[in-house]
Amino acid sequence: MIEHFGVPERNKRKPAPVDLLIATILSQNTNDNNSYEAYQNLKRKYSDWNQLVKAPLKEIEKTIKKAGLTNQKAGAIKNLVVNLSRDNRLDMKFIKKMDNKEALEYLTSFKGIGIKTASCVLLFSLYRNVCPVDTHVHRTLNRIGIVNEKSPEKTFLRINENLPEGIAHSLHTNLIKLGRGICRPTNPDCTVCPISDLCAYPEKKHSKSSKTKEKRLFIAR
Ligand code: SF4
Known part of the structure; x- marks a missing residue:
């Protein structure tokens, strides 16, 4: 990300x-x-x-x-x-x-x-290493398969249990960007997703041709 x-x-x-x-x-x-x-x-x-x-x-x-x-x-x-x-x-x-x-x-x-x-x-x-979980962070973390939780509150507890030092700000901010622009609530655009290869979402869509993917990655930035 x-x-x-x-x-x-x-x-x-x-x-x-x-x-x-x-x-x-x-x-x-x-x-x-x-x-x-x-x-x-x-x-x-x-x-x-x-x-x-x-x-x-x-x-x-x-x-x-x-x-x-x-x-x-x-x-x-x-x-x-x-x-x-x-x-x-x-x-x-x-x-x-x-x-x-x-x-x-x-x-x-x-x-x-x-x-x-x-x-x-x-x-x-306070610049603490704590990752807040809103609806976008909850949805993306669960789709990727990092957690498997039903509510943002539970996802918050789970993800913050062993969060590697110094990553919370970047993780939180980029998950929101991912969730707003690509991994949307309906119709996630898996074909342009930068972490598609890591994602375990069962409904993940398969990549299009690499040329189309490159073009759409550029647009999504
Ligand atoms: S591959 Fe699809 S479901 Fe997985 S994180 Fe990316 S957009 Fe979301």
Whole structure:
């Protein structure tokens, strides 16, 4: 996948855990453009997250309207900042001292924060070797045959049991690229798949002629 998609770039600056949590809550069940716009609106309205503590829920809902599920997402965001601000811990520096298990347990104890959101904080903000599992990562890992699990939560536990050091960011990011562009939920395009030879999916389609494959590999990049 690295040969095909390249090594994914990382942000020059690590995002603060609370920023990433809020952004990931907003990204649930919507596309990147909508969640980005909702996050920017929120940042513009409340330049300091402490201001969210006293903000009326309806006002937060209106501000993040673009992200959808506003009631649920505004509630989760408000609950998070209210709890963190109580102990003056909005910077979440304390989480850096926790090991992965402790940090995941702590983060998922908040309403509206599941294992996927929590593991994104570990990978993208703390640079831990943890591979979050969304629907694309779950589908591709199971089709390839690396795991055999029914739910993303179980796939997450399985894949992270013995993940080789230093691969989580590249694995996660490239599996999402694979799942969005090639190994789609229906009609996976196995003829252009860079890991077709390794894949154990029983419904895998066989390669077309090498010339067609080369052309389509180029298009898929
Ligand atoms: S060969 Fe097909 S099923 Fe297997 S990972 Fe590639 S696109 Fe998905």
